[in-house]
Amino acid sequence: MTRLAVPKTYKLYIGGAFPRSESGRTYEIVAADGAFLANAAKASRKDARDAIVAARAAVAGWSGATAYNRGQVLYRIAELLEGRRAQFVAEIEEAEGVSRAVASAQVDESIDRWVWYAGWADKFAQVAGNANPVAGPYFNISVPEPTGVVAIIAPQDSSLLGLVSAIAPALVAGNSVVVVASERFPLSAISLAEVLATSDVPKGVVNVLTGSPAEIAPWLASHSDVNAIDLVGAGALDWISLEVDAADTLKRVLRPESGPDAAAPALGRITAFTETKTVWHTKSLL
């Protein structure tokens, strides 16, 4: 007796829940050879707005957690990814049409990168912060603080590695994230969302939208409640006008990158989404 196929419904990930698109739209995801893989939700601007509301609500809790705690939570995501690597490998193989070895390499590198960034959580402030020299009996200290809600257009030519490379650094400092996944390879993004949902990441800290970046990105770039936008995967879009929109509300912007080194691991990707707070403090009670 043959079993009935149980196809998976790929939905959005907003505020810790997996809703369908508010618009009811879906689009077909096909394998490299053109075979039908799945229907994914096609997010609308209202889904983007809802995701930003969820992300904003999550900022206080996530940025208020201790750096050590954030590092632990991020490291646990890597642990869970490791446990589900077979699923990710199979998804990447199908979607990108690559060999098992190539897909495995991508998953390995994603997990390693996640661990690398997790390690930075309680260390980057020591590197990016400073005790400033002053001519008086007081301390003057600069510390990096998260900027708030970061919108990300994920790299479009990679299933998992590009996504991880863009999300992880924004999370390290305590930002919450709204990410538009690769339009062609969104399935790994939703599987990653399932990992996030079952890890210790508070709801709303990561929100994943699938669909057309060209459609959603302008709404993210112009939204007043977004503090920074990472356009790493927006190279094919009219990203200059996105940058102009972002400037209207004083967002921090990271420009598109392409090629295999897009969003390469760097401390700069963490500090790009921080604000420097400088405080004065008396040296003693004299």
Add this chain to the structure above:
Amino acid sequence: MSGTSIVSARERALAVLGGEPDDATLRRYLHGIPGIDAVGLEQRAAGLGTRSIKTTSKRWALDRIISLIDLTTLEGADTPGKVRSLVAKAMTPDPADPTSPRVAAVCVYGDMVPFAVDALGAAHGDPDDGLVSVAAVATAFPSGRASLAIKLADTADAVAAGADEIDMVIDRGAFLAGRYGEVFDQIVQVKEACRRPDGSAASLKVILETGELNTYDNVRRASWLSILAGGDFIKTSTGKVSPAATLPVTLLMLEVVRDWHLATGQRIGVKPAGGIRSSKDAIKYLVTVAETVGEEWLRPHLFRFGASSLLNDVLLQRQKLATGHYSGADYVTID
């Protein structure tokens, strides 16, 4: 402020009830009102909530919502400064956009009325004239657990301090125990305490606290009772009890108001309060009002929203319509 005179209200109540408003007569009358079809009511409310209001209609609705808001602060921690900043927001909801209308009223505790009146200055007056009224909660708000003498003194104090509107709570304990005559009598006496020396009277909103009345039938009875006793407005909730205002309950109260208008020609106001936080929800209420009692009810003397955080959401939506992009909480004041 339109206030029905006590005499005519009493005469009307006697005529409608067919006798003195004592427990027995009221019970006979209120329990003779047909029961509520709860499923039908909730379905009707849900249906009214599905209307899609877009572009110019939405623009109109948002401005109308602002002009119907009783901007409220009812915290134990209220200070004169908090009331002054509330008044500033009531007068200029969106400092970046002078076309934004003013809210209908500010709603504060009785002892904060002088500060509100003082802060409003020349802007204090009738919302129909583009001015802002002062509403005060009274009668041992929110529980209503105090002697009648204290409730009346509470009311008289607020009116003397300059309140244009009094939000009283009914004695839910007495109502649930079936002492309808007592509830009726308290509303009548509070209404009397709303009178000013010059013969005018503060408008009286009667808070039913529907979240404590348990059934739709009780809400309908309490609505009739409050209107019969002379309330100018019936208000759902104090905002201190959950559930506060819901769409079905508001629809039900609007239906009572419609029936009363058909029977007597008198227009009673409705004020849902508590729990209405988003523009989307507020628009559902506008639709419900327009479909139940008619668009003429969508003015400050006949419909209000008791709300605090709603105003910010409406302002964000207004900014979205004006600029074409979504706005954020950094662009409105913190309450």
